[in-house]
Amino acid sequence: MRRLVLLIALASCGDDGKTPVEPDAAVPPAGMPSIAGTPVSSFESSTCSTSVVIELSRQxxxxxxxxxxxxxxxxxAVPGIAFAGSAVLPYLSSKARADLYAAAAEAGGTPMQITSAFRTVVQQYLLNRWFELGRCGITAAAEPGRSNHESGRALDIGNYSAWITKLGAHGWSHDIPGDPVHFDHLSSPDIRGADVLAFQRLWNRNAPDDQIAEDGDFGPATEARVKRAPAEGFGIGATCAARRRFAVVTRDAAAPLVDEHAE
Ligand SMILES: [Zn+2]
Known part of the structure; x- marks a missing residue:
């Protein structure tokens, strides 16, 4: 039903980019296309915290x-939840968030110390580079686009032992041997690769003369743009107006797309 409405909305306003569009609360004020800023690659040898790319990652x-x-x-950070450090990017699937809040609401005492939640392809790129360069004490790192923290259903919790049972009662599995801080909400979809696609779309929106494929794959063309992307964020960030075009073009291919905004 939702997609039908979107299709009608698109059909009525055209897609030539010239037709005036009614103000839309979901669309932020338009900036100018820009890839200006501190390139992500400049942090390959200068830091060990992905907080340096948090604004780009938020986009x-x-x-x-x-x-x-x-x-x-x-x-x-509702009661029962605390963010430990400036590199936490607090995003989850809506199902995972609901179960996280439910567990936090039931527990008294010390809040869970979340040290990592969502991680973007840009953050994973840096972690992987630091690993390859033997920096930052990293002993293993997934390829960009492949980390389970890019799934939208993962958390790391510093004081994990106090939360295994409470989170387990709400669908959060303590499931990775040798990675005790890690929890996954396995009934939520694994959206790994969606962050790569999102980056590609942001890049294309901001580099009109340097377009790349929007395929969700972290290949050499995407890697080259990740290196050049501005840590402070693009001139134009997320715009859900673009969602309508995506929904029309790829609705059959977007198997994991589940609309939970109806609530
Ligand atoms: Zn983890």
Whole structure:
């Protein structure tokens, strides 16, 4: 039903980019296309915290939610939840968030210390480079686009032992041997790769003369643009107006797309 409405809306306003469009609360004020800023590659040898690319990562997370509504929503440090450090990007699928909040609401005492939640392809690119360069004490790192923290259903919790049972009662599995801080919400969809697609869309929106394929694959062309992308974020960030075009063009291919914004 929702997609039908979107199709009608698109058909009525055209897609030539010239037709005036009514103000839309979901669309932020338009900036100018820009890839200006501190290139991500400049942090390959200068830091060990992905907080340096948090603003760019926030745009990627928001764009992902535009592509797949409900699959990556922001969560907050409500009672029972604390963010440990500035590199936490607090996004999860809406189902995972609901179960996280339920577990937090039941527990008294010390809040869970979340050290990592969502991670974007840009953050994973840096972690992987630091690993390859033997930096930052990293002993293993997934390829960009492949980390389970790019799935939208993962959390790392510093004081994990106090939360295994409570989170387990709400669908959060303590499931990775040798990675005790890690939890997965396995009934939520694994959207790995959606962050790569979101990055590609942001890049194309901001580099009109340097377009790349929007295929969700982290290949050499995408890697080259990740290196050049501005850590502070693109001139134009997420825009859910673009979601309508995506929904029309790829609705059959977007198997994991589940609309939970109806609530
Ligand atoms: Zn983890």
């Amino acid at each position: 990627i997370a928001e764009e992902t939610d535009c592509i797949m509504p409900g699959q990556l929503v922001a969560f907050e």
